[in-house]
Amino acid sequence: MKRKMMLILTGILVLGLLSACGTTKENDHSGHNVTNQNHENSASPSAGHGEHGDHDTKEQPADSLKASFSFVSGTVIANGKSDLDIQISDSDGNTVNEFELNHEKLMHLIVVSKDLSYFNHIHPEYDSNGKFAIETSFPNGGEYKVFSDFIPKGGASTTLSEWVKVEGEEKAQELIEADAKLVKVVDGKEVELTLSSTKANDEITLTFNILDAQTKKEISDLEQYLGAVGHVVILSDDAEQYLHVHPMHEKATGPKAEFMTSFPKSGTYKIWGQFQHQGEVFTVPFVVDIK
Missing domain, CATH: 2.60.40.1930 (Macroglobulin (MG2) domain)
Structure with missing residues (x-):
């Protein structure tokens, strides 16, 4: 009888240990599903460093x-x-x-x-x-x-x-209107801009494709400008919303240069892309409507 009772107690103890081990193993996997997000520092007017190396600065009222x-x-x-x-x-x-x-x-x-x-x-x-x-x-x-x-x-x-x-003579103000076609020729370069989305608050990829304007050959030897393949500045038409965006792949050399950003609200925005080729910096402007 005692032997039978000992066997029963041993069986219960083994089952308890197996159950505990199963729970521990399951808990070992919790807490490892981490999402990388951008955060704005409320103590500073603007902040943000994304996983792709992009960098947006959004102008807000300064506190500190x-x-x-x-x-x-x-x-x-x-x-x-x-x-x-x-x-x-x-x-x-x-x-x-x-x-x-x-x-x-x-x-x-x-x-x-x-x-x-x-x-x-x-x-x-x-x-x-x-x-x-x-x-x-x-x-x-x-x-x-x-x-x-x-x-x-x-x-x-x-x-x-x-x-x-x-002070001085003022010129007539130009209308800030969205471009019908996002292709510009600047300093012998033909630059086409594509946006992955035109909706406010979406994570949007801006892609600049840069060609020689005469030969239509891709320019793949862009030089580093301020430590990157290029820089992008974006302003809303009232100059209240400001974004300074750095490229997703800083060491890229063209013909494509990609930037990731998000427009804070709907409206008309002007985008300036800046790049360097053969020792010269060129700036290409675009105007887009964001819904």
């Missing part, structure tokens, strides 16, 4: 950092050289002194006219005490918007902007 744009001469006159200072500080007015390289530069400065017909991508030099400086000029009188794009040390990608008034 501020930029002061000032011209040394006080008054800016069209076609004249002007010294522009950009002072970066925190919300308490303390200067921000340390910055990280972002595609070979401490700051990218984008300048556009109100109708987006003028575009300039330049790089101020860091002076000291949170101040950047650059000499620039404006082709006509009127309103321009300047965007400073930088990364404070240990922080996220940040974009701060301001409208500036330029």
Whole structure:
């Protein structure tokens, strides 16, 4: 009887251990299905680093950092050289002194006219005490918007902007309308743009296909421009939505250059693609409607 009872108890113990081992093995697989997502840092105006190396910066109201744009001469006159200072500080007015390289530069400065017909991508030099400086000029009188794009040390990608008034003769404003055909010829290059989607908030791939305009041969020897095959800047027609997008494959050499982004809302947007070939940087603009 005792032997029978011992056999029964041993059987129950073995079944219990097998059941416990099965549960442990099942739990070992939990927690490994991880989705890689982009996150915006609420403490900074803009942020985002995706798994493909793309980089969007979306302008939002600044909480922790501020930029002061000032011209040394006080008054800016069209076609004249002007010294522009950009002072970066925190919300308490303390200067921000340390910055990280972002595609070979401490700051990218984008300048556009109100109708987006003028575009300039330049790089101020860091002076000291949170101040950047650059000499620039404006082709006509009127309103321009300047965007400073930088990364404070240990922080996220940040974009701060301001409208500036330029004195001088103003030209007629151009309408910002979507292109009927997304093919442009610039500096002897024929560039075609395709979008994988035209819906707001979709993850969209922008593909630039670059050919020689005369021979129609594919250009496959694009050079690195600021550490990448190209750069893309996107603005909404009111210049309120700003995206600076880096390529999915930075070391690509053409003829295709792909960029991944997302348009924050429906509307009309202007896209500038910038590339380098045979030592020369060329900029190709497109206007698209996003639904």
